[in-house]
Amino acid sequence: MIPIDNFLVLSSILFGIGMYGVLARRSALLIIMSVELMLQAVSINFVAFALYLHPEAFTGLVFAIFVIVIAAAEVGLALAIVLRLYRNRQTANVDEADSLKW
Amino acid sequence: MGMEQAWLIPAVPAAAFVVLTLVGKYLPRKGDWVAIGAIAASFILFLFVLVDLLDVVDEPGFVGGEKSWEWVSFGSFEIRLGFFTDEITIVMLAVVSFISLLVQIYSVGYMRGDPRYGWYFAVMSLFSAAMLTLVLADNLLLLYAAWEGVGLGSFLLIGFWWEKQSAAEAAKKAFTTTRIGDVGLLIGILMLWNEAGTFDISEIFEFAEAGGYGTTYLTAAVLFLFAGAAGKSGQFPLHVWLPDAMEGPTPVSALIHAATMVVAGVYLVARMLPLFELADPIALNVVTALGLTTVLISATMGLAATDIKRVIAYSTLNSLGLMMVALGSHSVTAAMFYLFVHAFFKALLFLGAGSVIHATEKQELDELGGLASKMPLTTVTFAVGTLAMIGIIPLSGFWAKDEILHVAEVNQNAGVYALMLLSVFITSLFMTRLFIRTFLFNSRDPESRDHAHDAEPTMTVPLLILAVPAAIGGFVVFSGVGEAMGFPGGFGEFVYLEHAEEFVFHWDIVVLSTVLGVGGMVVGYIFWANQAEPARRMGEMFRPVYNVLYNRYYIDEFYQFVIDRIVLVGSAAISWYDRNIVNDTGVDGSAGLTGFAGWGLKFTSTGKLPNYALAISAGVIILALVFLVVKA
Numbered sequence: 121m122i123p124i125d126n127f128l129v130l131s132s133i134l135f136g137i138g139m140y141g142v143l144a145r146r147s148a149l150l151i152i153m154s155v156e157l158m159l160q161a162v163s164i165n166f167v168a169f170a171l172y173l174h175p176e177a178f179t180g181l182v183f184a185i186f187v188i189v190i191a192a193a194e195v196g197l198a199l200a201i202v203l204r205l206y207r208n209r210q211t212a213n214v215d216e217a218d219s220l221k222w
Numbered sequence: 223m224g225m226e227q228a229w230l231i232p233a234v235p236a237a238a239f240v241v242l243t244l245v246g247k248y249l250p251r252k253g254d255w256v257a258i259g260a261i262a263a264s265f266i267l268f269l270f271v272l273v274d275l276l277d278v279v280d281e282p283g284f285v286g287g288e289k290s291w292e293w294v295s296f297g298s299f300e301i302r303l304g305f306f307t308d309e310i311t312i313v314m315l316a317v318v319s320f321i322s323l324l325v326q327i328y329s330v331g332y333m334r335g336d337p338r339y340g341w342y343f344a345v346m347s348l349f350s351a352a353m354l355t356l357v358l359a360d361n362l363l364l365l366y367a368a369w370e371g372v373g374l375g376s377f378l379l380i381g382f383w384w385e386k387q388s389a390a391e392a393a394k395k396a397f398t399t400t401r402i403g404d405v406g407l408l409i410g411i412l413m414l415w416n417e418a419g420t421f422d423i424s425e426i427f428e429f430a431e432a433g434g435y436g437t438t439y440l441t442a443a444v445l446f447l448f449a450g451a452a453g454k455s456g457q458f459p460l461h462v463w464l465p466d467a468m469e470g471p472t473p474v475s476a477l478i479h480a481a482t483m484v485v486a487g488v489y490l491v492a493r494m495l496p497l498f499e500l501a502d503p504i505a506l507n508v509v510t511a512l513g514l515t516t517v518l519i520s521a522t523m524g525l526a527a528t529d530i531k532r533v534i535a536y537s538t539l540n541s542l543g544l545m546m547v548a549l550g551s552h553s554v555t556a557a558m559f560y561l562f563v564h565a566f567f568k569a570l571l572f573l574g575a576g577s578v579i580h581a582t583e584k585q586e587l588d589e590l591g592g593l594a595s596k597m598p599l600t601t602v603t604f605a606v607g608t609l610a611m612i613g614i615i616p617l618s619g620f621w622a623k624d625e626i627l628h629v630a631e632v633n634q635n636a637g638v639y640a641l642m643l644l645s646v647f648i649t650s651l652f653m654t655r656l657f658i659r660t661f662l663f664n665s666r667d668p669e670s671r672d673h674a675h676d677a678e679p680t681m682t683v684p685l686l687i688l689a690v691p692a693a694i695g696g697f698v699v700f701s702g703v704g705e706a707m708g709f710p711g712g713f714g715e716f717v718y719l720e721h722a723e724e725f726v727f728h729w730d731i732v733v734l735s736t737v738l739g740v741g742g743m744v745v746g747y748i749f750w751a752n753q754a755e756p757a758r759r760m761g762e763m764f765r766p767v768y769n770v771l772y773n774r775y776y777i778d779e780f781y782q783f784v785i786d787r788i789v790l791v792g793s794a795a796i797s798w799y800d801r802n803i804v805n806d807t808g809v810d811g812s813a814g815l816t817g818f819a820g821w822g823l824k825f826t827s828t829g830k831l832p833n834y835a836l837a838i839s840a841g842v843i844i845l846a847l848v849f850l851v852v853k854a
Contacts, residue, residue, distance in 0.1 A: 139839060142835050142839075143832060143836055143839060146832070151831075214830070214831040214832065215830055215831075215832070217829075217831070218828065218829035218830045219829060220829045221827050221828050221829025221830075222824040222825060222827050222829075
């Protein structure tokens with residue numbers, strides 16, 4: 121059996137890449153993609169822990185499916201917001217969408 | 223109907239007040255008949271209560287009729303609200319309901335055409351209700367509430383013509399001066415309650431008789447009670463408001479500032495006298511000393527006062543002082559007897575003065591005079607009042623005054639007795655002056671005299687009715703008279719503290735007081751007859767003395783000085799502290815600091831998504847690190 125460390129290293133790398141993307145990118149579309157990466161890292165963790173800690177239960181697997189469903193819904197919503205932003209501002213750059221401040 | 227229903231006596235005028243305040247404007251005649259009907263009903267109810275009390279007063283162990291309800295109850299702490307009827311209460315009820323009734327009938331004529339005619343009767347009803355509650359209260363808390371209620375009625379009626387600057391100021395002065403005493407009363411009540419755990423008067427007596435209070439503590443408490451009594455009853459040094467209170471309508475002066483409210487203090491001390499007896503003798507000595515001071519300064523100030531109502535106000539102070547001296551001499555009987563007859567003859571004097579003012583529209587003695595032929599009814603009744611006040615046999619004041627002189631002779635030292643006798647002479651002197659200057663000889667202002675005439679029946683009938691008890695009311699001291707009316711005996715066998723006091727004719731006092739009274743009248747006649755030339759010359763000769771008297775011993779000026787130089791300066795300092803330290807620095811300062819912090823922190827809201835994302839990520843990482851460290 122593959123040691124759990126490998127799964128954890130993989131999910132950490134994936135999460136780090138996603139976080140970097142969220143923080144470093146300025147395009148709204150790329151930020152959403154990075155968020156998806158972070159969510160998948162979490163899903164991997166769920167599955168790995170489920171198999172290694174409680175192989176008889178399905179809890180972790182069900183959680184992973186939930187995450188995927190929620191991610192899909194969230195992407196639908198987020199893309200709609202980005203589209204409205206683009207229609208109004210002719211840009212998807214989040215640095216320029218800063219009217220909600222002091 | 224009986225003592226159980228005594229609570230109805232104040233309830234009826236209270237209801238009248240509510241009705242008059244809410245819908246008085248829309249009633250025919252602005253509702254004066256509601257007020258008069260209510261007080262008449264109170265008087266009739268009082269008669270029922272009196273009959274009921276006379277049935278049982280002879281039974282051994284009778285202390286009074288009582289009816290009470292639970293008022294406030296938190297756990298074991300309970301306050302009851304109740305009404306208590308005994309002999310002292312009966313005397314007060316008789317005075318208050320009877321004089322209120324007559325004065326309100328008189329007011330129909332006196333106040334006719336006043337723009338606030340309806341409001342006048344509403345406040346009169348409020349006052350009557352509060353005063354009747356005050357005398358019936360079985361506990362000190364209810365008594366205090368009613369005490370403030372009569373103070374409010376007094377304030378509203380003194381300042382009834384508030385468009386006049388002097389009336390508004392007199393009302394303010396009366397209210398603040400009596401409040402000084404009222405604070406003392408409240409402290410005294412709370413002191414009594416603090417140890418006894420009850421406000422009920424008879425329970426407090428039982429507690430005190432069982433030795434529950436320390437002597438020093440009790441002495442302090444009763445002196446605080448006396449402060450309240452002194453404020454209400456115009457005892458020196460809180461007497462200054464009463465002469466100014468004459469700014470109110472004259473019937474108000476007759477009812478509130480002569481017959482009823484100002485004797486509330488006397489009633490309070492009489493009611494609480496068992497406590498004064500248990501306290502250190504110094505307590506009653508203070509009562510005597512302040513009473514005697516009031517008697518002397520008021521009589522001498524009355525000699526120099528020039529306003530007809532003010533002179534009568536000084537005679538009221540004089541009478542109140544006498545009652546206090548009687549109480550200081552351990553005699554509830556003498557004090558309550560004087561209170562009883564004083565109410566009639568003093569109300570009579572004030573209503574007579576009201577008739578004079580109504581007829582001439584003049585109040586200064588210098589502008590009056592020679593009214594005897596024009597106003598015969600007023601003159602005769604006023605003469606009865608004057609002679610009763612001086613204490614000429616056989617008018618009511620004579621019997622009461624001699625009772626007080628007797629108890630002063632027996633219970634006080636010779637100096638007090640001598641000063642009391644002196645006051646009889648001075649009182650006679652200034653009452654004679656008042657009468658001569660108002661009714662006899664030629665007027666200094668003939669025009670107003672020529673138009674003067676006796677007033678309409680609503681005003682003259684109360685005068686005539688009052689003149690009867692003022693003349694013969696004193697006979698109730700005799701056992702035979704009392705028994706004929708169904709009482710157990712004379713006044714002293716009905717109202718007393720420990721032992722019934724049968725009336726005794728003290729020849730020495732009778733002779734002395736009659737000589738002094740008549741002597742005062744003769745000297746007064748010599749001084750103020752015709753154009754009052756001898757009096758004027760005396761005034762010239764003793765100019766400094768005259769000035770001191772005319773300026774009321776400069777007591778008002780002294781108070782004004784204290785208020786301006788000490789109270790107002792202190793207030794200014796406190797006001798500066800409040801404005802600058804508490805308000806500007808404390809309240810505004812903390813608000814400003816919060817505002818400044820908010821202004822500074824708002825710049826962290828940049829509106830840029832990456833900034834927020836970075837803050838969230840950094841926060842999660844820091845929390846994770848903290849969690850690791852704490853777990854390790």
